Amino acid sequence: MTTFLNALKWPPRILLYISYAAILVMLGMTVWDVFMRYVFNKPTTGVGEVSQMLLVISMTCLAQALLEGRYVAVGVLVDKFPKKINFSIEIIMGVIAIVFFAIVGWELLLMTEVSYKLGELYLIIKTPRWPFYIFLGVAFLSCILATIVYVIERIKNYTPPGEANFFEENPDLAILAFDDVEHKEAKGGAE
Numbered sequence: 001m002t003t004f005l006n007a008l009k010w011p012p013r014i015l016l017y018i019s020y021a022a023i024l025v026m027l028g029m030t031v032w033d034v035f036m037r038y039v040f041n042k043p044t045t046g047v048g049e050v051s052q053m054l055l056v057i058s059m060t061c062l063a064q065a066l067l068e069g070r071y072v073a074v075g076v077l078v079d080k081f082p083k084k085i086n087f088s089i090e091i092i093m094g095v096i097a098i099v100f101f102a103i104v105g106w107e108l109l110l111m112t113e114v115s116y117k118l119g120e121l122y123l124i125i126k127t128p129r130w131p132f133y134i135f136l137g138v139a140f141l142s143c144i145l146a147t148i149v150y151v152i153e154r155i156k157n158y159t160p161p162g163e164a165n166f167f168e169e170n171p172d173l174a175i176l177a178f179d180d181v182e183h184k185e186a187k188g189g190a191e
Contacts, residue, residue, distance in 0.1 A: 005149050005152060005153065008145045008146075008148060008149045009067060009145075009146075009149060011063070011142050011145055012063030012064040012066075012067055012142050012143075012145060012146050013064055015060035015061065015063060015064065015138070015139065015142055016060070016061045016063075016064035018057060018060050019057065019058045019059070019060045019061035019064075020061075022054040022055075022057035022058040022060075023054070023058050025054055026050075026051050026054040026055065026058070029044070029047050029050060029051065029054075030047065030051065032044060032047075033047040045124060045125075046122075046124045046125040048124075049122045049123070049124050049125050049127075050125065052122075053122070053127070053132050056132045056135055056136050057132070057135050059135070059136055059139045060135060060138065060139040060142070061139075062139050062140070062142075062143050062146075063139070063142040063143045063145060063146035064146070066143060066146040066147060066150060067146045067149060067150065078090075087154070087158060090154060091151060091154065091155065094147055094150060094151035094154070095151070097143075097147045098144050098147045098148065098151075101140045101141065101143040101144045101147065102141070102144055104140045105137045105138070105139075105140035105141035105143075105144070106137075106141075107137075108133050108134075108136050108137030108140060109133070109134065109137040109141075111133045111137075112130045112131075112133040112134050112137065113130075115128070115129045115130040115133055116128070116130040
């Protein structure tokens with residue numbers, strides 16, 4: 001099972017590096033455009049459109065962000081529920097997210113075909129739009145893999161209430177408690 005989960009983590013990781021490259025190129029182009037605009041009063045043509053295209057490519061990092069837990073979790077209501085209900089809601093939301101990512105990813109791939117047949121182009125640089133629909137579709141479809149891994153790992157690592165100690169359920173407090181113990185030991189040792 002671990003090999004299977006690790007295999008599902010590879011596509012999002014590869015897409016993350018593609019996202020990094022797109023962001024670096026976008027950064028370089030923007031710096032170049034600002035330099036040319038303010039130093040030589042000659043802005044670079046098409047930087048805005050290329051930046052839009054690169055922004056779409058940078059969206060491929062969504063899946064890796066999910067795998068690494070780099071998302072905003074709003075638990076105002078759910079955190080007040082008992083642990084079993086909270087866990088159940090989390091799994092149900094994971095399944096709903098898989099369905100959502102599948103629908104959006106599939107629709108984006110269908111839009112690719114429509115864009116290709118219509119011959120849609122960016123206005124200034126005359127680049128076809130359809131490849132970027134593919135990138136965004138792949139980004140959403142890779143989120144399916146990441147969500148599957150997330151749900152499986154949550155189920156695999158679930159401990160019913162009462163079986164874990166207080167610090168396992170609240171790791172942030174464990175770090176604070178450990179720091180406090182070290183601080184007291186250091187203080188006691190110095191006296």
